[in-house]
Amino acid sequence: MALRVGYIPEHFSTPIALAKKHGFYEKHGLKNYELVPYPSGSGHLITSLKKDEVDIVVGLTEAFVRGIANGDEEYRIVGEYVESPLCWSVSTGSGRDDLQSIEDLKQEGNNRVGVSRIGSGSYVMAFVLGMQEKFGRPFTFEVLQNFKNLRDSVNAGTTDAFMWEYFTTKKYYDSGEIKKIGEIYTPWSSWVITAAAKTAPADVAAFLRGTQDGIDYYNRHREEALEYILANLDYNNRHDLEEWAARVRFSTDVSHVQWEKNIVETARILDKAGVLEAPDLAEAVQCLEKHRV
Secondary structure (H helix, E strand, C coil): CCEEEEECCCHHHHHHHHHHHCCHHHHCCCCCEEEEECCCCHHHHHHHHHCCCCCEEEEEHHHHHHHHHCCCCCEEEEEEEECCCCEEEEEEECCCCCCCCHHHHHCCCCCEEEECCCCCHHHHHHHHHHHHCCCCCCCEEEECCCHHHHHHHHHHCCCCEEEEEHHHHHHHHHCCCEEEEEEEECCCCCEEEEEECCCCHHHHHHHHHHHHHHHHHHHHCHHHHHHHHHHHCCCCCHHHHHHHHHHCCECCCCCCCCHHHHHHHHHHHHHHHCCCCCCCHHHHHHHHHHCCC
8 A cells, every 4th residue: 555645735845746756765665655735734634644544744843733732642743844934924805904914903803713724734823823912812713624715715704814824825915815914933843744653664764764855855956946836836936936945944854853842842832822722731741742753
């Protein structure tokens, strides 16, 4: 049976595509694998891990930390994919003249936030936004599955705002479809590699080594990487991609997880933001330690 690898088809997935194109996974003994795109994001990846629909996934740190800290036992974090933080852009409808900044979301009736799924990055980061900006009341969430639905919702007025990665969103700012009202950065490394608990260690190791080769190739062949993104993904502005490439820092060793700095510290922030369901932080960290590789 093929090893099923779930990934989000955005610019961050480029080293994985290059690893496939240049045979790096095969080089490390992974002969039979399938890359499965998940445009709806990390929440969907978690659902598929729990349903045994994928074996390894690459997604947002906060989503997987939250899931494991809340008691999920079907998967574990096995690698660190992107070391740099993620810029989350806060967007609203192009016609919402009453919303010009994050501060305006604090006004009565402006607290409806669209998310792709409960437990997704867009969901978790809304709590972090509320904590950082000192919102006095919780958001009301509407689950909308994917990026297009999120954009449509703020324009239809059924939600007031949503959060998504900045460079993926910028194309729609430039076209005037939606409007940016703010941004925040994750206080942690932004992407991790997560494997189902039953996935063979040899397959995990081969995938990590092949992915590292893909990252190293990406770093040495930036022109090829940008051309791939322009030809295959939903980006059409080379200047924006060059700016993204200048900011992003992929891991120099995907097999090394900075446990205290990224996993435990992420749990601390998520606990403070009110995202975790464990009765206290100690129990949440205990759940994470139980699944530590």
